[in-house]
Amino acid sequence: DGGITQSPKYLFRKEGQNVTLSCEQNLNHDAMYWYRQDPGQGLRLIYYSQIVNDFQKGDIAEGYSVSREKKESFPLTVTSAQKNPTAFYLCASSSARDYEQYFGPGTRLTVT
Amino acid sequence: GQQVMQIPQYQHVQEGEDFTTYCNSSTTLSNIQWYKQRPGGHPVFLIQLVKSGEVKKQKRLTFQFGEAKKNSSLHITATQTTDVGTYFCAASWGKLQFGAGTQVVVTP
Numbered sequence: 001d002g003g004i005t006q007s008p009k010y011l012f013r014k015e016g017q018n019v020t021l022s023c024e025q026n027l028n029h030d031a032m033y034w035y036r037q038d039p040g041q042g043l044r045l046i047y048y049s050q051i052v053n054d055f056q057k058g059d060i061a062e063g064y065s066v067s068r069e070k071k072e073s074f075p076l077t078v079t080s081a082q083k084n085p086t087a088f089y090l091c092a093s094s095s096a097r098d099y100e101q102y103f104g105p106g107t108r109l110t111v112t
Numbered sequence: 113g114q115q116v117m118q119i120p121q122y123q124h125v126q127e128g129e130d131f132t133t134y135c136n137s138s139t140t141l142s143n144i145q146w147y148k149q150r151p152g153g154h155p156v157f158l159i160q161l162v163k164s165g166e167v168k169k170q171k172r173l174t175f176q177f178g179e180a181k182k183n184s185s186l187h188i189t190a191t192q193t194t195d196v197g198t199y200f201c202a203a204s205w206g207k208l209q210f211g212a213g214t215q216v217v218v219t220p
Binding site for chain 1: 142155204210211
């Protein structure tokens with residue numbers, strides 16, 4: 001069964017803690033993306049990667065970090081420097097840049 | 113920076129009626145994609161338009177790309193309760209830029 005998995009579905013953290021969100025895909029896609037969605041808002045690009053060991057900042061990268069050590073995996077770390085981390089985080093992948101994106105089910109992060 | 117504007121932001125539709133949502137850019141696009149996100153869910157790809165003036169249909173959904181490749185529309189006929197959700201356009205200038213979406217509410 002091909003697709004994208006994100007875990008966990010819900011995550012709660014205390015302010016000041018770093019937290020890492022998992023994203024795995026078995027679609028053999030080269031490109032992977034992280035988006036943030038706030039209530040009633042569109043999708044804002046945090047980071048994207050077009051190939052292993054390479055990634056680019058999106059529109060709102062401050063306070064976030066990523067790695068792409070394997071083609072299948074693109075974890076996102078929300079650091080304590082992110083001022084408003086509570087949001088819905090979506091991971092996506094595509095076979096190449098500009099191609100249709102497949103989204104994971106998302107992780108709802110709440111920081112108190 | 114480059115932006116894509118979607119209108120309307122909200123759309124209340126009576127079941128059985130038609131409606132249209134629009135996506136506009138100030139610059140020429142290489143392609144445009146449409147996604148649907150059900151309440152509580154994640155975006156799901158619907159279609160991609162690449163050619164100037166292109167029209168594609170999926171059952172009751174009709175997608176159109178403008179002649180100048182600066183705008184696009186999604187028209188839904190005979191709206192059903194299953195059409196509830198937020199429809200996003202995503203424009204490409206080298207990387208995908210999502211619009212803010214049109215949230216559709218259907219009343220029976």
